[in-house]
Amino acid sequence: MTSQSQKQKGDLYRWYVVGVLTFAYLVSFLDRQILALMVGPIQEDLMLSDTQMSLLMGLAFSIFYIFMAVPLGRLADNSVRRNIIVGGVTLWSLMTAACGLAGSYWHLFLARMGVGVGEATLTPSATSMIADYFPSGARGKALATYNAGVSLGTGFAMVFGGLIITYVSTSERHVLPIVGSVAAWQYVFFLVALPGLLVVLLMLTVREPARQETSAAAQNLSFRDVLTYLYGRRKIYIPLFLGMSVNTIVGYALFSWIPTSFARVHGWTMGDIGLGYGLIILATGPLGVFIAGSLIDKLHRAGQHNAELKVALLSIAICLPGVVYLPLAATGQAALIAMIPASIGPAMTTASGSIAVINVTPNQIRGQTMALYLLTISLLGLSLGPTAVALLTDYVFVDPAMIDWSISCVVIASSLFSAIMLWRCLDPFAEGVRNAVD
Secondary structure (H helix, E strand, C coil): CCHHHHHHHHHHHHHHHHHHHHHHHHHHHHHHHHHHHHHHHHHHHHCCCHHHHHHHHCHHHHHHHHHHHHHHHHHHHHCCHHHHHHHHHHHHHHHHHHHCCCCCHHHHHHHHHHHCHHHHHHHHHHHHHHHHHCCHHHHHHHHHHHHHHHHHHHHHHHHHHHHHHHHHCCCCEEEECCCEEEEHHHHHHHHHHCHHHHHHHHHCCCCCCCCCCCCHHHCCCCHHHHHHHHHHCHHHHHHHHHHHHHHHHHHHHHHHHHHHHHHHHHCCCHHHHHHHHHHHHHHHHHHHHHHHHHHHHHHHHCCCCCHHHHHHHHHHHHHHHHHHHHHHCCCHHHHHHHHHHHHHHHHHHHHHHHHHHHHHCCHHHHHHHHHHHHHHHHHHHHHHHHHHHHHHHHHHCCCHHHHHHHHHHHHHHHHHHHHHHHHHHHHHHHHHHHHCCC
16 A cells, blocks of 8 residues: 555544544534423423523533533543543433433433533543644644534534424324333433434544644643643633633523524424524534634644634624624514524634634643633533523513523623633734644
């Protein structure tokens, strides 16, 4: 076999790995976001408020991150990352099925905490593996492709979730072997748990890559040493983590409440909004991460070491017009069109954030640093995004039909704060990337 054919085979295999990891991320978000389409029936069966539903969407995940993100990050830096992912996927699939057994709010809350293990195990290990398969000049597209799993998973949850919900809703109860009779929304949880089994089988075909780009400054660090290392570079990591994490409020606010907004404000069925909004996410999500990854790689090759942050700032500018227009739209069709730029922007930010953390951090502590980044996202973006919208609706506007205004206010405020943080980080970040592997 010639060196050229060996290189081509190696290129195909590493992109195969990216494909498998992206599919795992897709399934993770499919399991997570399906809840957004079932707000109505779950509220009716369990007698829940918007605020209680928002805690199921956000806080139930972030609680798990608080206790497990850092230990799992250390595992990713020191253990076989593929095996960590296999264990995590198995557990979150079982806990998704457990959601289908929930007969009370706290039962469902605890099961959703278990589903949170998906991202807590997946992303630190997956991004670290991808970084070891690709050199820095080609890493942007690979990591952006992985981050397309967010949009793809959410989009599939909306489109196919809407179709499934429409189908299962033809009967109020469904009978499953062993389990017995369950409500339509419980039945959906059992169905969306199944793809996790395929992810496990595919992950068993993935090889653990050799670790690359090690740094003498980050050799054999304890977790306390890792915190000291990051604190010594606080001009980079504090605004980077705050800026990117607060900006994720945008995506979580939209993904969690847009279906309910269209149902309440424009009278759409969940099947209609699942199809319409889902197709937009499926189209704009991959487009956004492709644009982000390509721009980041191009700007890096041109010597712009803060490319990730510049692309994130661009994404904010793309997103805001659609969100500002959302509560002003006279029809559901007009509001749906506004979701096109509002969906491209968050997809670009998601890709930019992960690439930024990977590129500015030495290999030996990437798993732990990514875990801390995801912890920050879970505490700020995931917890505050859904809940801030619900609190405004329940206690400020005090009108369920004003939910579109709640979404707009939350997204605008978080976007402006994020832009300030990222702007302040531009110069320190560029210097940090230059020194990351010295």
